[in-house]
Amino acid sequence: MTGRIVIVDDHELVQIGLRALLTEHGLDVAGQAATGAEGLDLIRSLKPDLALIDIRLPDMSGIQVCQEIRKTDEATRLAVLTALMDKNVVHACIQTGVQGYLLKDLPAEELLRAIQNILAGKAVLDPTVTGYALKWLEMRQESGAEKEVLDLRDVEILRLMAQGWSNQAIGKYLHLSENTIKALVNDIYRRLGVKNRVEAVMEAYRHGLL
Amino acid sequence: MTGRIVIVDDHELVQIGLRALLTEHGLDVAGQAATGAEGLDLIRSLKPDLALIDIRLPDMSGIQVCQEIRKTDEATRLAVLTALMDKNVVHACIQTGVQGYLLKDLPAEELLRAIQNILAGKAVLDPTVTGYALKWLEMRQESGAEKEVLDLRDVEILRLMAQGWSNQAIGKYLHLSENTIKALVNDIYRRLGVKNRVEAVMEAYRHGLL
DNA sequence: TTCAGAAACACCCGATTGGGTGTATCAAAA
DNA sequence: TTTTGATACACCCAATCGGGTGTTTCTGAA
Numbered sequence: 001m002t003g004r005i006v007i008v009d010d011h012e013l014v015q016i017g018l019r020a021l022l023t024e025h026g027l028d029v030a031g032q033a034a035t036g037a038e039g040l041d042l043i044r045s046l047k048p049d050l051a052l053i054d055i056r057l058p059d060m061s062g063i064q065v066c067q068e069i070r071k072t073d074e075a076t077r078l079a080v081l082t083a084l085m086d087k088n089v090v091h092a093c094i095q096t097g098v099q100g101y102l103l104k105d106l107p108a109e110e111l112l113r114a115i116q117n118i119l120a121g122k123a124v125l126d127p128t129v130t131g132y133a134l135k136w137l138e139m140r141q142e143s144g145a146e147k148e149v150l151d152l153r154d155v156e157i158l159r160l161m162a163q164g165w166s167n168q169a170i171g172k173y174l175h176l177s178e179n180t181i182k183a184l185v186n187d188i189y190r191r192l193g194v195k196n197r198v199e200a201v202m203e204a205y206r207h208g209l210l
Numbered sequence: 211m212t213g214r215i216v217i218v219d220d221h222e223l224v225q226i227g228l229r230a231l232l233t234e235h236g237l238d239v240a241g242q243a244a245t246g247a248e249g250l251d252l253i254r255s256l257k258p259d260l261a262l263i264d265i266r267l268p269d270m271s272g273i274q275v276c277q278e279i280r281k282t283d284e285a286t287r288l289a290v291l292t293a294l295m296d297k298n299v300v301h302a303c304i305q306t307g308v309q310g311y312l313l314k315d316l317p318a319e320e321l322l323r324a325i326q327n328i329l330a331g332k333a334v335l336d337p338t339v340t341g342y343a344l345k346w347l348e349m350r351q352e353s354g355a356e357k358e359v360l361d362l363r364d365v366e367i368l369r370l371m372a373q374g375w376s377n378q379a380i381g382k383y384l385h386l387s388e389n390t391i392k393a394l395v396n397d398i399y400r401r402l403g404v405k406n407r408v409e410a411v412m413e414a415y416r417h418g419l420l
Numbered sequence: 421t422t423c424a425g426a427a428a429c430a431c432c433c434g435a436t437t438g439g440g441t442g443t444a445t446c447a448a449a450a
Numbered sequence: 451t452t453t454t455g456a457t458a459c460a461c462c463c464a465a466t467c468g469g470g471t472g473t474t475t476c477t478g479a480a
Contacts (some may be wrong), residue, residue, distance in 0.1 A: 013228060016226075018227075112223075161407060164412075199374035
């Protein structure tokens with residue numbers, strides 16, 4: 001079960017730690033990247049068995065990286081590695097089709113076991129987040145309506161909002177009317193429990209959605 | 211310049227990374243701790259030449275750890291190692307008498323050099339932090355022309371903006387009129403080179419001002 | 421003393437946001 | 451078949467924001 005692994009994390013300390021941990025146990029770290037863009041290039045060119053991707057990267061969100069990869073590549077296993085545990089992020093990850101959601105403060109041994117499991121073909125969610133995931137999957141199957149959760153388009157809109165775009169500009173960009181954007185934006189506020197643009201963007205940013 | 215070093219960090223990955231980096235370059239990691247309490251015990255018993263301390267620990271702040279140590283021990287060098295850059299934290303660290311303030315996303319090589327410098331008796335502030343520290347010291351000494359720089363009140367206003375407050379609310383809170391807040395806010399936009407609230411808050415957040 | 425410039429406003433105005441109600445379409449469930 | 455819901459709008463309106471001009475007051479330098 002030797003696996004070629006790519007690490008995408010902007011903290012070089014974490015890179016070093018991961019590589020030390022993985023190589024020590026016979027796993028092959030084929031490449032490392034510090035930004036989302038570099039990570040995309042690396043994954044596309046190396047086609048590793050597994051990519052470990054940090055959520056918070058300097059240029060883009062790790063989730064976006066996963067989405068990009070999944071557009072053209074269903075084979076490479078993806079796992080996000082993050083310090084935070086957030087409902088919306090977990091859901092976005094599952095929707096994107098990642099095989100693992102791992103927390104950085106996990107003991108090294110558990111982390112290693114999780115990675116080995118993913119390489120072996122299993123999907124691994126950190127135990128502390130499994131509850132959320134299961135509940136969400138239940139709702140998905142039976143009622144289909146999974147209210148209160150931000151979908152990918154919501155996150156896209158939040159990203160544009162965070163760049164200072166107006167509703168009108170967002171509407172033109174997404175080929176929707178300004179009125180529709182306003183409705184969607186209000187929905188986002190309700191789901192995030194905030195009452196204006198700045199709060200929404202800050203919430204999203206803190207939760208690693210951007 | 212062989213130094214005995216203690217690491218206090220709750221992320222085992224970072225511990226592993228640091229240890230690999232340091233031992234690889236002939237430095238001696240004498241001990242590691244995952245909590246502030248453990249860290250205090252370890253530093254007091256081992257009396258290392260340098261303690262690298264994470265700011266965010268499960269039981270207490272790394273700054274508190276430094277303060278505790280400094281109560282009885284002026285000799286052990288202390289350096290905080292953190293992912294976040296906060297002006298207030300920097301200020302507190304300098305007042306506590308730490309020798310280093312290092313950011314986790316620094317390239318490994320620079321990190322290593324910084325640590326070697328600290329062991330050699332120099333005090334090292336991360337370059338991105340030094341600016342703030344110097345500016346702060348300037349303002350203390352003289353009323354030198356510090357144009358184009360956000361002062362403390364600007365940052366306070368940005369903090370309130372980031373929490374979703376309206377200009378009116380900010381004005382009431384700071385005992386200023388809404389019109390004055392508007393003028394100040396526009397000044398902030400000009401200095402940050404942005405054109406609306408969301409952008410300003412994002413800029414400030416990215417620059418560690420919040 | 422006079423002058424320059426800052427700080428703290430007032431007033432104005434168009435653009436945008438926040439929030440509500442209402443509607444046409446379409447697809448899936450009852 | 452009917453009904454439900456989700457989606458993508460339109461219209462409306464008050465509040466707020468973005469940005470400009472102009473006034474007063476105070477302080478420090480010429």
